[in-house]
Amino acid sequence: MINNEEFTNRLKKVIEYYSESASSFAEEIGVQRSSISHILSGRNKPSLEFVLKILSTFPEVELYWLMNGKGKFPSEKNTPVRLEEKVTSEKQDLFSEPLSHNPNVEAPQIQKQIGSSNKEIDRVIIFYKDGSFSNFENS
Incomplete structure (x- = not known):
């Protein structure tokens, strides 16, 4: 089971790393703004779908780091290239x-x-x- 407070801190790190607001981050990964707000406030826990949307939009975010803090962010094995750019360049x-x-x-x-x-x-x-x-x- 993940620690909600620690997950929230890692999510904030990801949002800050990309210089996004919570609202623009929600739009970027394709979720409602209220979803981000509820997770950041600790009201809700992240769903699997929410986590997968982050991972597919930002490939330099590692699953194990996001979920339990093990590993590094940004990932050293992934270059900081957005999914859209990666798909285009490696069609x-x-x-x-x-x-x-x-x-x-x-x-x-x-x-x-x-x-x-x-x-x-x-x-x-x-x-x-x-x-x-x-x-x-x-x-």
């Missing part, structure tokens, strides 16, 4: 290519493996054992 179009690199597996077979063929993939997140991740969005 990987995962959605126009088959998911498998096996030439014997056709796209319809892959679609059966991942679900109904009438559903379109919006986003794929890959989590690595070192706490980092890659986020790929269908654009």
Whole structure:
């Protein structure tokens, strides 16, 4: 279980590091301003969705550091590049290519493996054992 007060202090550090206000930070990660306010005041605990939005928007924030203070901020293994810039500079179009690199597996077979063929993939997140991740969005 996370310590709310310590989490709040680390969240404030992240907000200050990017020279954001609580309001602009909320907009940046795609949550309501009241969500940030309630977390900063200690009224609410952060949800998993809230934490994932921070991590996907600011890749130099490490999960373990944000949740329990272990590790460093900003991460030394991630360069301070925003997700939008990272996706643009390292464009990987995962959605126009088959998911498998096996030439014997056709796209319809892959679609059966991942679900109904009438559903379109919006986003794929890959989590690595070192706490980092890659986020790929269908654009």
